[in-house]
Amino acid sequence: MIKILCLLSLLLGAVLGIITLIPFIGEIAFWILMCFSAVCVILFMTKYKILDIQSVQQSAVVGAIVGFVSFIGFSIFYIPSIIILAKFFGIYPNYGVSVSLANASFGLITVLVIFMGVLSATVNAFSGFLTYYGMEFYKNYMR
Helix, strand or coil, X not given: CHHHHHHHHHHHHHHHHHHCCCCCHHHHHHHHHHHHHHHHHHHHHHHCCCCCCCCHHHHHHHHHHHHHHHHHHHHHHHHHHHHHHHHHHCCCCXXXXXXXXXXXXXXXXXXXXXXXXXXXXXXXXXXXXXXXXXXXXXXXXXX
């Protein structure tokens, strides 16, 4: 189950990493990545009966795993694309981010990715927690 969870999270992160390159839609895709990736993966996995969450702690842990892994998948596609667009083509989709990443060292980018991954894990743990309560509410009161 963890393997499928991580693969779906990486896939979601990669898709959102590519979509984030589009200037105006990219901001929405980034907020979906940071706040709602756990919701998307948990609902998808419960719909196809791959995942059965039975406690609040389990939902928070699943949300944290999804948040961290999806941000790593996002970074694998987004950061090299931004650097290539900025250095070779002079295109800056998100100007501040593009300039910062194009001129940053590998160590700084690594620290930034890990920090943002932990932040995404924290926010998505809370989103997973809320998803669990929403699913329980739906099961109990909407029959």
